[in-house]
Amino acid sequence: MTKDGGGADLIPGLDDLPRAPAGGAGRASGAGGKAGAGGRRGAKKGARRPADDLPVARVAVDMSLPHLDRPFDYLVPAELAAKAVAGCRVRVRFAGQLVDGFLLERVAESDHEGRLAYLERVTSSEPVLTPEIAALAREVAVRYAGTFADVVRLAVPPRHARVEAEPVPEGGPVPEGGPAAEGGPAPGGEPEEADAAEAGGWAEYPAGASFLGALEAGRAPRAVWTALPGDGWAPAIARAVAAALAGGRGALVVVADGRDVARVDAALAAELGEGRHVALTAELGPAERYRRWLSVLRGRARAVVGTRAAMFAPVADLGLVVLWDDGDDVHAEPHAPYPHPREVLALRAHRTGAGALIGGFTRTTDATRLVESGWAHALAADRARVREAMPRVRYVGEDAQLARDAAARTARLPNVAFEVARGALAEGPVLVQVPRRGYVPGIACGRCRSPARCTACQGPLALSSSHAAPYCRWCGRIAGDWHCPECGFFQVRAVVVGAKRTAEELGRAFPGVPVRTSGREAVLDRVGPERALVVSTPGAEPSAEGGYRAGLLLDGWVLLGRPDLRAGEEALRRWMNAASLVRAGAPVVVAAEGSLPPVQALVRWDPVTYAERELAERREVGFPPAARMASLTASPAAIRELLADARLPDGAEVLGPVPVPQAGAGDGPERERALVRVPSAAGQALARALKEAQGVRSARKAAETVRVQVDPLELI
Structure with missing residues (x-):
């Protein structure tokens, strides 16, 4: 593989990646060993002969095996010379089987010393893999320790032959710009x-x-x-x-x-x-x-x-x-x-x-x-x-506020939030964000507070409505005869309340006010200016005509208490996305402890300072994005083999492995997860080492594949 120069080190974390030639994926010397096993020049098919001009095609075969992640050389038959263009889809014989691939480029000769097989056919002459996307796919594969074939599957959609055969509309490319660009820039600008x-x-x-x-x-x-x-x-x-x-x-x-x-x-x-x-x-x-x-x-x-x-x-x-x-x-x-x-x-x-x-x-x-x-x-x-554009944010959760509102110690809607909602409903809609979907997604014993678990798979039990029997969120089994294994009690209490139960409670608290829900089952796109309570899960909040008159962000502890490195960052993002739908100067109440940095950032509407502080803290402890990490998930033996084969860069630190929680008791073999951490400058070396180790295991036909994920979103 050749390089066309550095420069990617200008992008943090995109560490001086190797570049592919303009034709697409990098060529490998001697490529085509397996491809040439079944081909002979001219012979049994008689009429087949190579194309007169650029008779060798470099093909990226649609195979995800890491040790075969390179282009292979094939001969272009004369009858396909006009159709076999760079970027088109082809079919080739590979290890005795017909497989799909993309023709990356055509060259005059091959470095392969053996015989080359012919292209079997050109599936479509449409050049769907452009040189820019092919080169990009190779860089993405290198950065994420993946294969070119896997990236191309994400980049190029499956072929639809009938659509390709449709006549191309006349008129050529659409003109650049639009109404705002008509006439061009003024002389002074x-x-x-x-x-x-x-x-x-x-x-x-x-x-x-x-x-x-x-x-x-x-x-x-x-x-x-x-x-x-x-x-x-x-x-x-x-x-x-x-x-x-x-x-x-x-x-x-x-x-x-x-x-x-x-x-x-x-x-x-x-x-x-x-x-x-x-x-x-x-x-x-x-x-x-x-x-x-x-x-x-x-x-x-x-x-x-x-x-x-x-x-x-x-x-x-x-x-x-x-x-x-x-x-x-x-x-x-x-x-x-x-x-x-x-x-x-x-x-x-x-x-x-x-x-x-x-x-x-x-x-x-x-x-x-x-x-x-x-x-x-x-x-x-x-x-x-x-300050002019932001809503007026306040929090409830400190002891002084709870002392003034004794019922708020147990109620999910403190009196402050209740009064805000009641006052805002006189003018228009009010947004209520609830972190959990469903009715009651978590229940426990009503006497000893032990979590309610399924007797079959030990999954968490939940309620779908006020009259339904508990069911398991993992296996779906109905637990109508559930009783607590600790104390024998048969009644349950809600541990976490979802959006549906919240909507039901708000309907009773505000009689005569329409309550609308937006979540996984049905996502609303927009609501009108009329008075209504709109209960939504994060990310499903509909916009309101003229903006919401108030916003209530309930159960902040659910977002902040997640066992995740990005819990605070994600909580602030979800809160600000919801609060941005509230009109300027209108009240927003967040149910969370006011001394926490994400809550303070929301009150001041200052996400930049929070992000800078969070990045500085992660840099001190060596967490992403200040460092690069890769997660390895497989059985303990497979992880040990991969780490033994990997030539990790200097300074690499292996964390774990630790067991991966199973979806149910006894479901599948034991799996573990290890994290490999390196300084940011060694990110490319880490990805290359893991890719090479995957190739070694693939070449020797290891029974199990290790799931390698570079820069995973979740670390815990």
């Missing part, structure tokens, strides 16, 4: 720049106009954006996209879920006009999603918005990448090699010379590290403007 900043709400940020101006000039500004509360974030993103298009380059926006896609989609349509961008979500279905993806590939759409899978969208001449709410755990990719959009988009911005905008109402420690390193600049409003 400043009046147009100011108007553009005002149109997108960027004038509220001191550096907003200069950020847009740099995009329109074709430069590559990089910013970590702390957005003001309210619903102006989507129009602001749309204005930034329009600026990038006006500069003659494309734009890519990645958000957390379909509701955010819909908001940005509507904002882009208003800013750019219809037909100038595409939205990519899983809800579209395979045919429509592939149709839109092809429109991006063919250059008919220069702007894209979508969920995490869109981070690999083949936008031509990329000029801006945007990631909204990068701390949302929905961004975490559940499939190997588990890349995060923040790192992938940062790599794309670095490789293509594009601008980057990482935004949210709060700020993650990972984004703070980008600012501290100088890779990106902070983009935020001044404190006076923040």
Whole structure:
């Protein structure tokens, strides 16, 4: 594998990754040993002969085995010479079987000394794997100790032959820019720049106009954006996209879920006009999603918005990448090699010379590290403007407050919150955030308080309604005859109350007021200005016309008490996302201890200081993102074998292994988890060592695969 120079060390944690040649994945000397086993030049098939021009194709075979993670050389038959283009899908014979692959490039000759097999056929001549995405996939595979094939599966959607065969609309690529870009920049630049900043709400940020101006000039500004509360974030993103298009380059926006896609989609349509961008979500279905993806590939759409899978969208001449709410755990990719959009988009911005905008109402420690390193600049409003836009936050939970409200020691809705809700309901809707979904997701013995467990699998018991029998959350078994194994008592009490039970209690506390719920079963997108109590789980809060008149953030201890390194950061993110839906100056009550740093950051509406403090503390103890980590999950024997084979870099520290909790008693073999920690500068060396060790185990056909995850979201 060759390198095209360094430079990725400018991005914190993206440690000077090896570069692939322009054709895609790096070539391996002698590649094609197995591929050539069944091929002969010319022979039994008689009519087959190599193509006259560039007869050798380098193919990335769709195989996830680490020791085969390299391109293989094949001969291009003359009859397929016109169809076999770089980036197309092909079928090849590999180890006696027909498998899929991607043709990375065609060359004049091969370094392989043996005979080469022919391409069996070209599945589609559409060049779906562009050189930029192929090179990006190789870098992502290196960074996350994965394989090129696994990354390409995430980057290129499955083929839909009928969609590919549809006639291409006439007219060529859509024009850059939109209504905001018509006429081009003024000679002096400043009046147009100011108007553009005002149109997108960027004038509220001191550096907003200069950020847009740099995009329109074709430069590559990089910013970590702390957005003001309210619903102006989507129009602001749309204005930034329009600026990038006006500069003659494309734009890519990645958000957390379909509701955010819909908001940005509507904002882009208003800013750019219809037909100038595409939205990519899983809800579209395979045919429509592939149709839109092809429109991006063919250059008919220069702007894209979508969920995490869109981070690999083949936008031509990329000029801006945007990631909204990068701390949302929905961004975490559940499939190997588990890349995060923040790192992938940062790599794309670095490789293509594009601008980057990482935004949210709060700020993650990972984004703070980008600012501290100088890779990106902070983009935020001044404190006076923040105070004007923020709601009025207060907390309940200190002893002095509880002394004035004795019933609040046991009630889930203290008197302070009750009075706030009652006063706000006279004007409009009130938002109530509850951390747990369901009715009563946790119960215990009514006498001795021992947790109620399933007798079959030892899973936690829960209640689905006030009249239902307890059931197991793991195996679903009904426990109608449950009794406490400690004291024999047969009645239960609620330990944790969910959103449904909260809605039921609020309905009794506020008779005559409509109570609406938004959660896993049914997510509301928007509510009207009429009076109502809207009970929602985190992330499912609907926006309200004109903003909520008040917000209640209940059971703060549930979020803050999670056994997770990011518990405080995640609690603050969820609180601020909900409070941002409340109109400026309206009351927000959070049920949590006021002395805790996340609560203080919410009261002051100062997520930046909290993130900087959190990063400094993690740097002292060697936790991510100040250090790089990898988790290894498998049986104890498999973890020991992998660590024995891995040539870990100097300074590597192995933590554990420790047992992984099972879903039920006796479910499957014993599994453990080990963490490997290295300094940030050794991140690439750690990924390479783990990849090589995986390759050794794969080559000797180890019976068990070790799940390797670099930079895991959860460490505990």
